[in-house]
Amino acid sequence: MDTFNPMELSPYRVFSKAEWARLRADTPMTLSAEEVQQLQAYNDQVSLEEVEAIYLPLARLLSMYVEATQALHATTNRFLGRDDGQIPFVIGIAGSVAVGKSTTARLLQALLSRWPTSPTVDLVPTDGFLFPNAVLEAEGLMERKGFPESYDLKSLLAFLHDVKSGVASVEAPVYSHLTYDVVDGETIRVDRPDILILEGLNVLQTSRLSRESRGIPFVSDFFDYSIYIEADEEVLHRWYMERFMRLKGTRFHDPRSYFHKYADISDDEALTFANRLWNRINLVNLRENIRPTRPRADLILSKNAEHRIETVALRKI
Template identity: 60%
Template sequence: MKGRVGIGARKASNAHDADGKIEGKPFSPYRVFTREEWARLRADTPMTLQPHELEQLSGIIEEVSVEEVEEIYLPLSRLLNLYVAAAQKLYSVSSEFLGRKDTKVPFVIGVAGSVAVGKSTTARILKALLARWPDHPRVDLMTTDGFLYPNAELERRGLMDRKGFPESFDTERLLRFLGNIKSGVAQVSAPVYSHFQYDVLPGQEITIEQPDILIIEGLNILQPAEMPKDGTTVPFVSDFIDFAIYIDADFSTIEKWYLARFMRLRSTAFRDPGAYFHKYATIAPDEARRTALDLWRNINLKNLEQNILPTRRRAQLILQKGESHRVKAALLRKL
């Protein structure tokens, strides 16, 4: 099994310095909120999700609780609602200054972080909550997985063992997609990825039609491009993101989640003979755990250390998770 499914024995901690303090100096670009402090920022934001909806929003190993939504995601939805309103006003003022009527431009929210850290669950919860606000009822969600090169191309380039690394994505196509989104193009198409088949589905696309908000979730969406020495313009994916969220946790905690997810998939989705990873449903449990350990250590952990974690401080908000996917702190950029 290659690529993005994870767990390793390597023990490390990466969350303790997420406040961005510079060694030897007290300065930090983030304001740090405890869970209790963040929860109070909900103010009077109403709970708009029903218990049966929380079940649908939960991940493979991550059960979404009413408490988590009320204390973490309702304050966040309130904050994002304020950001969207401010962005709408700015677009209006800019259009008036330029003497033109611009087309509708979606507010783009990015959700970044490691494999198995809970990006997809966070994105689904935000989509559900933000769509309940009256000023922006149309909220779309997509992942960057569709912009991975197809497996055949990855094999040709010798990148199957680096699937999920920045070089395994068709970044030029992703930038064109986001450029069209932020230019107000009425209909923008994106390729479709199947985790069941572990590949981009040929000939299949999804169409984004000018939503109020677009949530885009992916491993490397905050990854900067290599800067040219001649100073020419090079767009980053993050240039098109209005508000970026990084989901953070200690390496050892993510390892546990990855292994748990692998073993859960082994007893569910992998059992289908048509699944790309069906072979892992038939091996012994101990062998399956060793396989997951190898995948995490040699692929996913390396990608996290080399490419994903270094982008953490480019996010406007860092959500630090503890055990059981429970957010223990929120770090909001103040600069």
Template identity: 60%
Template sequence: MNIIANEHTTELSRFIVFSREEWAQRRANTPLTLSEERLNALRSLNDRISLAEVEHVYLPLSRLLNLYVGAVQKLHAATSTFLGHTTAQVPYVIGIAGSVAVGKSTTARLLQALLSDWPSRPHVELVTTDGFLYPNRILEERGLMNKKGFPESYDQRRLLRFMADVKSGMEEVTAPIYSHLTYDIVPDQMQVIRRPDILIVEGLNVLQSGKKGRSRKGPRFFVSDFFDFSIYVDADEAHIEQWYIERFLTLRETAFRDPSSFFRHFTQLSLEESIHTARSIWQEINGLNLRENILPTRERAHLILKKGANHLVQEVWLRKL
């Protein structure tokens, strides 16, 4: 059985597949609230997202999420009626997964901005799971520095505790902060989350469902168990590798030159050496993580954004309810 089918076929499938043009039509009358200046502030390094891309892809997605959040709020009200008392409303949690350099950070920030602009003006927070990586000293002790971003490099217990606290409606929850400049957890600094209406959780492996072959007594919980909706940002590996190399070369001329940068030594490389280094890092670390851990979780997402070589979303896969 083919798990993917066009929305106009009757074949059994897990997803409805929309072309870019078909998806754009689902925008309806959703207004564009972003300016070019505001979009530039949300765009990640080397990401080529435009206002046209926002209109064609992200406004329909914002409309869909608006409908989903409204439906969950009605379900919450129905549950309160059944129980005979008012229960505290908890955040609607959206997970965003995908490879390094695929553009998921831009997607997360863009969605935060668009959802915050809804007429109801919801409070939308964004947390990246980078903050839940083990500090470098622990990764070094465990021989995991070259596995940074792999599932075993995260403090899963702390991340799960954070998610459980968010979904229990706690007034205040904190998350560690990660610095891409120093390539480590920032000591003594925390991001404070105060009961948002919507929480976006962005990370490489947020759709993971545990290690293969690993057995454990009692119930198992995963980050994705706490998601109300999940998005996977997808592209062919060859395209993502090229985007990673391009980003590495840009950083070599910008952020890597900061005296505090963990990667400052890369600025001494020639252009040819830099390309070779970036490709090696991709093949030995990021590409391996994508193939072994990230890509296998793609079909667990509620929605998949499939990008082409030009960074633009070409197809949208929406999982059937």
């Protein structure tokens, strides 16, 4: 009797780093080591070698998807006898706090924008669509910041609808990690890009929406491709704590910082406070909302304790 192997039913094909690196083919490297370093988010680590092994093959795959999707849209327009113009290709990037979403998004933006076809690539973090702190405080949601209910989902859906509809000069709000709040009056302007990268904690969420959503159920319905970045809970916890302590010695000393009052407390007090934030907010959000969306991703990047991507899981069905 044949032995049942559950991996045979997995919707993903898993590649080791070496296997994935071979899929780069002859794609040229267009970033320098200095540029890679500049694109790293705070407390993240990525090497030029990893960009060559992981991100170049991924950029190659995404470029193929963009070209194929644009060709499909052109075919549909010919069938309808109309020209709706080019529809932006939207990439969603999801994952926990401190996992490195921003670094991945910036690297892909840089690599894709330097592709031979010179596409326009815009990047929008969903942090800007968080409700302002004043609203969160009034609604008792400050300790749920980053949870699905803390986002202005109606505005985020409207933004994506306009981008996908080819509307010119669509604006997205901006979030400051210094003041820990949405910046009043400041926006990111998105003007019919070839590619839009949207990164955030809960972009693959499938929470039930209100009737006001008018039949558009999920943010991810606007995605042409989605990426989930993961690491073990213990590793994410350590990265979060390390980042908090680095910020304590740097940005927290800025009087404008939301966490300025924690700049001069002892390291032990800071660690206790950061640990409480992780366990009470970020870990709960990861377990309840973020990690359950993992199976919805088209591609999964799995990191080890040294911030290195060990495996790439590519959806095959």
